[in-house]
Amino acid sequence: xxxxxLPGGGIDPGENPVAALHREVYEETGWRIRILRxxxxxxxxxxxxxxxxxxxxxxxxxxxxxxxxxxxPIEAGHQAIWMPGExxxxxxxNDGDRAFVRQALR
Numbered sequence: 483x484x485x486x487x488l489p490g491g492g493i494d495p496g497e498n499p500v501a502a503l504h505r506e507v508y509e510e511t512g513w514r515i516r517i518l519r520x521x522x523x524x525x526x527x528x529x530x531x532x533x534x535x536x537x538x539x540x541x542x543x544x545x546x547x548x549x550x551x552x553x554x555p556i557e558a559g560h561q562a563i564w565m566p567g568e569x570x571x572x573x574x575x576n577d578g579d580r581a582f583v584r585q586a587l588r
Contacts, residue, residue, distance in 0.1 A: 486563070486573040488582075490541060503544060511562035512555045515546040521585060524578035543582040 489510040493502040500517065507515050521543045530537050555561055565573070567587045574580045 485575045486570070487575050488543070488579045499542060503542075503546075507546070508552060509557040510555050510560040511548075512551055512553045513548045513562060514550040514552055516549045518545045518547060520544050521582050524581070526576060526578055528576075541578055543578075545586055 489507045491502070491506040491510070493499055494505075497505075503517070504515065507513060523540055523542045526539045526541055528537060528539060529535075567583050570583050571580055571587075574583065
């Protein structure tokens, strides 16, 4: 079964967090976005198989709208999947993502 999560990832050294958001969304979905607002942040502990280690991630969550599809995702194993927010509440793989989707739906 696929793992559903909001687009995201790391910030490269010297990279602005908002620039990293735009880059990660493009890499994982193939879309350019327009940021509406920063919603908040949460901490997540997760295993990162590509590094063979557990990591603490600080996840900053932004509400955004897709504005332009540039092509398919360039990061292997990713695809953009569009669904109603209520469906995402059932399918997202971590509590933090679900909490912010719930907040956005209010």
